[in-house]
Amino acid sequence: MERIWNGWSRHTQPLPPSAFPLLEQRLGSPQLPPQATLQDVLALLPPSRLPEHPCWDCTPMTRLTFSRGQSLPDWIALKSGQPGRVPDAVAQPGNDDELRQCLNLAKEMDLDIIPYGGGTSVTGHVSPRPGQRPVLTIAMGRFNRLLRLDSENRLATFGAGISGPQLEAALNAQGYTLGHFPQSFEFSTLGGWVATRSSGQQSLGYGRIEQLFAGAVVHTLTDRWVLPPLPASAAGPNWRELLLGSEGRLGILSQVTVRVQPKPAKEQFFVSFLPDWRRAKQAVQQLVQQGVQASMFRLSHPNESEVQLMLSLFERRRAWLYRLLKLRGIQQAPVLLVWSVSSSARRPVGTIKRALNGAGAVWHSASLGRKWASKRFDAPHLRDPLWQAGYCLDTLETAIGWDQLERLRQTIEAALNNALTAQGQPVLVFSHISHVYPQGASLYVTYLFPYAGSAEQALDHWQRLKRAASEAIVAVGGTISHQHGVGQDHKPYLSAEIGQTGQQALEALSQQLDPDQRLNPGVLLP
Amino acid sequence: MERIWNGWSRHTQPLPPSAFPLLEQRLGSPQLPPQATLQDVLALLPPSRLPEHPCWDCTPMTRLTFSRGQSLPDWIALKSGQPGRVPDAVAQPGNDDELRQCLNLAKEMDLDIIPYGGGTSVTGHVSPRPGQRPVLTIAMGRFNRLLRLDSENRLATFGAGISGPQLEAALNAQGYTLGHFPQSFEFSTLGGWVATRSSGQQSLGYGRIEQLFAGAVVHTLTDRWVLPPLPASAAGPNWRELLLGSEGRLGILSQVTVRVQPKPAKEQFFVSFLPDWRRAKQAVQQLVQQGVQASMFRLSHPNESEVQLMLSLFERRRAWLYRLLKLRGIQQAPVLLVWSVSSSARRPVGTIKRALNGAGAVWHSASLGRKWASKRFDAPHLRDPLWQAGYCLDTLETAIGWDQLERLRQTIEAALNNALTAQGQPVLVFSHISHVYPQGASLYVTYLFPYAGSAEQALDHWQRLKRAASEAIVAVGGTISHQHGVGQDHKPYLSAEIGQTGQQALEALSQQLDPDQRLNPGVLLP
Structure with missing residues (x-):
């Protein structure tokens, strides 16, 4: 797999032909970009x-x-x-x-x-x-090797530029895994995961990068800074947590040590279909708060599962699925839950199925689960055919406590739906819960809008959408990013989350380590 | 329970009379201090x-x-x-x-x-x-109230000065627990736990304070800094991890929000007796690396269990215990493992017993486990009767990877044993592993030495011991503190762990938030 100069990869997915009528119905016939x-x-x-x-x-x-x-x-x-x-x-x-x-x-x-x-x-x-x-x-792509596997301490040290597939291949060959599978897995790198506080699809089981990141060699402009992989420490603030999310502003990671574990005997994936968003969400909340041994819950709102099934299943198969769901009592677009258990244990599988059945689940499909797993990194590949058909696709994400999650979803979706009203442009918005915690969950929102007019106009439309969604997130109190980082695009909204003091502290740190401000200027900080 | 002006509490434990002959044998007849x-x-x-x-x-x-x-x-x-x-x-x-x-x-x-x-x-x-x-x-003792229990998001917000017993009483009354039980629990406070990166005895199950700490209100010298309790965030570095271990240098915590959970139906404690340190350590390592659902493993080396049994059991009971162990094949001081499972589940109990039996365990006592739990905060209360008898007691702790743990224990113990040779003073040293992780473990070392000469001389002896042990820790590569923090005493050894860059970054932060350096000067930083 290779990245192309102006998009994701050469390996684009064809869209099912039936996708276009629906897109046209929702978004009109776009101009070809x-x-x-x-x-x-x-x-x-x-x-x-x-x-x-x-x-x-x-x-x-x-x-x-x-x-x-x-x-x-x-x-x-x-x-x-x-x-x-x-x-x-x-x-x-x-x-x-x-x-x-x-x-x-x-x-x-x-x-x-x-x-x-x-x-x-x-x-x-x-x-x-x-x-x-x-x-x-x-x-950093040439820093792409496993430097040391320390099985006694369950640690592995890599060159920071190693990509997801390279990293897992090196570990798997020795029976280990990191278990970090962000959607960008095919191209993104270990150093990038650390620098942007990445989160993998199965972080519930394997941990976010914060839990996996144990030590590093960092090149600041003046020093080779070594942070050893101690099992735990109370020796002052944890500088690893400053590098996590530093987005290249403090130094460049050349080596990263991560906590690894033996590759589980089995990864079990399931897709479950439920009739009711509120009840499904509650069931997942209860499961994670009970500490069930799952490694992923990914819960699509009906507004997403409708589009998702349309974009991923050809017509005959989709019709068959809807007939099946109808027979079992789901009349409309279902709530779709993808979940995984990273072991061969049957007990958590049973616990989860029972809880979901209690919330009205009508079907748990292991074969669709396997299919999801085999296509888990495919979504970015859809972006190119959509663009070619005239549709701009973007995503954003946030996280918040369980009590505010639904309010946040509705507020963001409304903001996006209305952002281009004055421009007379429709927007197609849908959401899923991508990561769950006892304290709350992340929300992943996808939006499509037609390419119209010119590149300048498309950019203007995107800016209006991005601003509307970001302001909605800040207003409800979500984080401006659960997994994509701050970069240039989220910078205006950072101080709402970390306060003026956090902002000043970050600036002081950056000034200390990089007084001429030559490391990734304009990212993260003004 | 009340602290006294010159020690731990009025509620001192009497030492069993038989303790004194052994102390005299090892440390001589001390001068009364x-x-x-x-x-x-x-x-x-x-x-x-x-x-x-x-x-x-x-x-x-x-x-x-x-x-x-x-x-x-x-x-x-x-x-x-x-x-x-x-x-x-x-x-x-x-x-x-x-x-x-x-x-x-x-x-x-x-x-x-x-x-x-x-x-x-x-x-x-x-x-x-x-x-x-x-x-x-x-x-901060008047900041001692539960301000909000948010059961939907499993969060609780307290005044930062609330003590352990006050905090657990407030949560328990509503069916919840934090599960943070450091040995100082009776007097130490939530704000202190955060500011010093405290770790509770059952952190394996409930998490270290880093995992429990979700949000705060911090008063810096210029700002009221609010860090909201987001479930997770990728919005730059995590400032909570800067407050953890900031030891009062950046600001004063007035409110702390922590992740809580329903109080488990049962806390099961056991004491197991094993014949061999190396095999016992290996069994515990394997259990934690397998992810067994235990909340504590506390493994005493025979040099500790010998003293521990002598200081805690009266003679008849001790003799009975040694007879029992002898009958079951342990001829000398045993390896003593205290462990807990924070639920009523039987499966992890069985798993642990089987693994320990495989390492030669001869007895698992639930009644001694309950006894340990009832006296879990008693050790500091022994310090006063020891002092009155002329013995100075101190402890230190560190953590390191599993592969270096035994070397570290031997190096520290040797350093302490030899530190006062030139002064002709004996030292009694013993150790246990107090916290375990897949990547390694912490080591908790206790040492006793006779009060001799004068206060100045006792202090000089302590300084020699502290320096010898700290240099041993740095030489082997352990952390200078796993749970007690840096304070004034560990300050000279901090840069060995966080590097010159970490030290400079910390100074820059402190300068930014406290330009006149009036917040706890001399602690953590030079």
Whole structure:
């Protein structure tokens, strides 16, 4: 699998033909959006402000390849042939010495630095910002090896640029797993997971990256900072928790040590169908508060399951499914719960089925569960065919206490549905609960809107949608990000969550470790 | 239960008479140490440098009461009638406005501030340091109420000065528990637990304070900083993890929100007896790495169980126990494992017994388990009768990976055993593993040495012991504290763990939030 220069991958999913009538019904017949060719875009690239150097590559193709992440503004820029600012050079160091040399050069030559992992950021972590200084992107993909598996202490140390598949392959070969499976798994990297506080689909069982991250080697602009993987410590604040979410502002991770575990004998996945959102949500809340040994609950609101079934099942199979659900008493779009148990244990499976049955579940399908698991990283691949058909797709996510979750969902969905009313543009919005905790849950919202007018107009529409949703999140008291990080896009909403004091403390830290503010400027902090 | 001005409590435990021969055999006949009376000490108190004020109390008795923690230097100072520096005044605010007024006065009048919870620090968190500025101790004991129990989200918000028993009583009355039971539980406070990264005896089941701490109101010198209890967030670094272990350097906690859970139907405690340290340790390691549903494993090395049985059991009962163990094949001091399962579930109990039997366990006693649980907070109460008999007792603790644990234990014990050789003083050293993790475990070391010569000499002996043990910990790579914090006593060893960069980052943060360095100066940071 390889990332492409202007999207997710070459390996796009075809949409079932029946998807289009529904999209047209909801969103109208869109204008076909631009599809700038690689040649078009390369021709538009501003010349590099950096001389050739053995430490980096200034060729246009490389600079373009590492210029952007996967946010909708990133997509619009590249697809419409308006790449904007791109890095002046890209370094791909292969070891700590080479990385240190890049940092030293950046100081000597007064450069800004953007650390780059898998380039899967959806909030603007890796796109250069306007500024006087030339920009050096440091791509970490060559730090891609398992350096040490310490089975006695259940720890594994990797180069920070290792991708999800590389990491799991190296661990699986020795009977271990990390169990961190974000949707970006195919391309995103361990260092990126740490730097953005990533959360995998099965974090309920395996832990969020905060629980998995044990130690690191970090290159700040002045120091090689080693944080040892202690089992626990009361020696002052935990600096690992400062690196988690530091988004490249404090230093560049070159090695990361994580807590691993033996790969379970079995991963069991199920899809359950329920009639009622409120009751289903309550059942899941009770299960997680009882501490049931599940590794995932992913609960789609009917507004999502309707679209999801339409986008993933061809017509005959979908009709068959709806007939089955109707026979069992679900007349409309179902509530769809995907859940997993990361062992061969039967007891939690039984506990969960009983609880769901109590909430009216009509069917638990292991075969659909297996199908979901086999396609668990596919959603981003749908974005390209949707774009080609004229539909812009974006997602956002948050988390909040159980008591406010429904209010938050309704407020965000309403904000998105109404955000383009003045522009006369429809929006299709749907949601699922993606991660659950005893204290609350995360909410993952997807929205589609038709490409209209021009790239500028599409960007304007996106900005209105993003602002409306973010303000709704802040108003209800959710976090501005449960798993995607702050980047450039969530920056205006950060102080609502961490306070003026948190903001000042973060600035003081960044000033201490990077007095010239050359590490990923414009991300996370003003 | 009430703390006394120069020790733990009035409720001292008598030592079994048979304890004294063994102590004499190991440590010789000590000189009886001084027992300064309250009158002696009050007469020696330096006059307050602060005027009377409605916000605080300058009376000598109050200043003395809040002058010290429970470290051995604290004990030597008070017992020998050399109180040294004490606060010039003690404020006991009852609400946020009064607390804010104290902070404002401290700025106006150029005072240093020491936040004071239960006064149970054993590393010098609450003792005034020499300095020009008058010292205002702010005792938080009136912030002692449950403010909100949010059962829907399993959260409870308390005044930060609430003590362990007050907190559990308030939760238990509504069917909930926090499950945080450090040995200092009777006096220590929620705010103190957070500020020092405390760990309860059953943290394996209930979580360390890091896992329990969800949100706070913190008064910095300029701001009322609110950190909301989000279920999870990827919005940059986690500031809660900066407050955890901040030891009063960044601000004063007035409210703390914690994750709670329904009180389990049953707490099952057992004491198991095993013949072999290495095999017992391995069994516990395997159990925790398998994720067994236990809430505690506390494994005493034979050098500890021998002393522990001697100090806690009267002679007849002890002889009976040793006969029983001998009959079952344990000829010498046993390895003693205290463990708990925080539910009425039988399955984990069976799993654990089988694993321990596989390691040669000869007896699992539920009645001794219940006895241990009923006396779980008693150890500090033994310190006073030991002192009266002429023995100084101190403890220290660390944590490290499983692979280095035995080496660390041997290195620390040897360092302590040899630390006073030049002084011709014997030391009695013993250890247990107190907290276990898949990645490693904590080690809790107790040492006794005879009071000899004078208070100055006792303090000198303690300093030699502390230095030897701390250097041993750093040399092997353990944390300088797993649960007691840094305070003044561990400060010289902090940078070995967090690096020069961590140290500088901490200083930058402290400078940002407290530019005049008046919040607990000398603690945690130079």
